[in-house]
Amino acid sequence: MPDVSLVNDFIVKLKKRKIEGSKATAKLTAELLRTFISQQRLPHANQAGALIDAVKAVGGRLIDANPVELAVGNIVRRVLHIIREEDASLTTDAIGELNISAGSDDEDHMYHDDHPGLSAAAVVAAARSTLRAPSLQTLLEDLPHSTTVTNTPSSGGDSEGKSKSADKSLQSRKLKHNVIEAVNDLIQDITTCHEQIAEQAVEHIHHNEVILTLGSSRTVLEFLFAAKEKKRSFRVFVAEGAPRYQGHTLAKELVARGLQTTVITDSAVFAMISRVNMVIVGAHVVMANGGVIAPVGMNMVALAAQRHAVPFVVLAGVHKLCPLYPHNPEVLLNELKSPSELLDFGEFSDCLNSDIGSGSPLLQVVNPAFDYVPPNLVSLFITDTGGHNPSYMYRLIADYYSADDMVLH
DSSP states (O other): OOOHHHHHHHHHHHHTTOSOSHHHHHHHHHHHHHHHHHTOOOOSSSHHHHHHHHHHHHHHHHHHHOTTOHHHHHHHHHHHHHHHHHHHHHHHHHHHHHHHHHHHHHTSHHHHHHSOOOOHHHHHHHHHOSSSSOOHHHHHHHSOGGGTSOOOOGGGHHHHHHHHHHHHHHHHHHHHHHHHHHHHHHHHHHHTHHHHHHTTHHHHOOTTEEEEEESOOHHHHHHHHHHHHTTOOEEEEEEOOTTTTHHHHHHHHHHHTTOEEEEEOGGGHHHHGGGOSEEEEOOSEEOTTSOEEEETTHHHHHHHHHHTTOOEEEEOOGGGBOSSOTTSTTOOOOOBOOGGGTOOTTTTTTTTSBOTTTSSBSOOOOOBOEEEEOGGGOOEEEETTEEEOGGGHHHHHHTTOOGGGSOOO
16 A cells, blocks of 8 residues: 555645745655555556546645645646556557457467457447546456467366466556656656756857846756857846845856846836846746746736837746646635745834724735736747747647546545
């Protein structure tokens, strides 16, 4: 049985916000699901369906632990898609082996008469849906005894049963093995997404350009540094990203890598945008319609870029591509952070006293973490797989997710 404590510990970390960043969250989620799948004991029949149900159950708990971190749901849905693909692949291979076996049986008329093969209808039904319709394995098990084995003395019954049990166990191990290998590939893609995106930097950044960014994105950092490594000479304007001032952190890292950097206040974005050739930013999540959930202040930057006809480019690994739309009820577009990031409670203690008439504080603090940038403000997405227009994102997302897994609750 799976180690429940691993799942519970991860849920606690998500609830307490001890895991931050889409990449770290996505990678840890994939690793947890890999361990969870490896510990699953699958039934003899409908193994993929049982595995999908188990992953959905634990995935729903992970999503509920931190609904704002949509990377968790992205990875859960990716793993479900992997299970469906691997099961379909195994079924296709099994059907191919049956066809080969049927062709060899036709060469021996007497053997063919005594051992009828699967009907065409049964094969089509198995191929059409390996989860809703009876599985190929179930169809094989329902065949008469004479279709699968030759006539043997009754004393061979025990060995026959052991053989069937061994085949079922082998199928179970093969499905799990293939799924785990595919999840390993997914983890590798998440780990190397920065490098794959950075390789495209030289195609988009040219000499003497001025780049504007906001927030602190590792993907943006590696992208800009890769352009410098290709002997591109350019300057970077970094909006400070109040109140968490993540721009200060990014500016220090850019300077440490030898890039010419200028820090500006968030309110100065419109004043400076006329000097900028391109805006390059990271993303928290990319929605199915091409909209972007990004650090607060990003919508202002996007509006400034549109007003001055400056390209607005978003860098995002494929693990950030979410198959949901902003209007989906399970999507939380924002999260309120602690008011202490904006002001000192000691200094403003008098303002926080309750009004005698209403019983509520005279001063209230709202500190949202994210902005939503609509797709019409985005010029280009650069992902692990290359550059894409916002209108293409839904087609790209369709390659990574199954329609049956959009709702996990």
